[in-house]
Amino acid sequence: MSAVVFHEFGGPEVLRLEEVPEVHPGPGQVRVAVRASSVNPLDWKVRAGFMAQGKPLDGMGTVGFDAAGVVDEIGEGVTDVAVGDDVFGLGSGTAADQAVLEVWAAKPASVDWAVAAAAGVAGETAIRALDLVGVGPGTSVLVDGGAGGVGAVVVQVALARGARVIATAGADNQDYLREIGATPLRYGDGLAERVREIAPDGVDAVVDIAGKTAPAVLVGLVPAASQVVTIANFGAGEAGVQVTAGRSPRALEALETIGGLLAEGKLVIKVQTFPFARATEAHRISEGGHVRGKLVLIPEG
DSSP states (O other): OEEEEESSOOSGGGOEEEEOOOOOOOTTOEEEEEEEEEEOHHHHHHHTTTTTTTOOOOSOEEOOSEEEEEEEEEOTTOOSOOTTOEEEEEESSOSBSEEEEEEEEEOOTTSOHHHHHHHHHHHHHHHHHHHHTTOOTTOEEEEESOSBHHHHHHHHHHHHTTOEEEEEEOGGGHHHHHHTTOEEEEOSTTHHHHHHHHOTTOOSEEEESSOOSOHHHHHTTSSSGGGEEESSOTTGGGGTOEEOOSOOTTHHHHHHHHHHHHHHTSOOOOEEEEEGGGHHHHHHHHHHTOOSBEEEEEOOO
16 A cells, blocks of 8 residues: 655655555554545654654654544444544544544545544534633634634634634634634734633633743633633743643543534535655645644545
């Protein structure tokens, strides 16, 4: 099977599309014939060696943490899905013709493959973050970095929960934030003052996607430091901010919720697609940090 891989840590140029051995599901897993796999910031952080704790690459590296595809092999103990079912979900090494998923949900028939692939990591992360700060009906939330792949999903899920959403982005993405239902603000110096112009008493919660605003500024907008959660600033815990990474034990429930929102039209994910052979280009764009929506890789042939 073909897969996007790397044999040394480095920039996007180390990525290669190569033939590699087939993968097979273990207990509680399924394998899919991949129709699409999205690019997430974790991909280029792994590729660049940022997650290796200074150790050299051991063997071949793979990319991709979510995908959408057709189930073609089922692991031991799996009873809720059948070969031929359309699913989307979470795994590793998913930028390949075939990929093993560890958590999955049914892909709604009305949802495009690329959109479904884009929904896995972004959707699970969004719901995990919003749950940690209790965003629900009648609450107000600031999403710092609301135009990217995860941020735009956070905005729309919060709105679907009945929250009021203020979101930040650069000048070029202010209209996009309005389009998805948020009150837009520019990020950068003076953010706290701009927030208080439209929310004089601050907000109930902050979800920090970009990791570029000082934690003290965000903490000053909420009743308690624990009402700020970040997925990007891993040093913010020193300020009392919640830092979240990894995968929630409720990932399946999150994926099912995201699938429902996609099917109902309450969640729209903009995607830009690239063939596997152009993974280098997609990684370069992702690493640039000014993505609107999600970047998705499509198998060739």
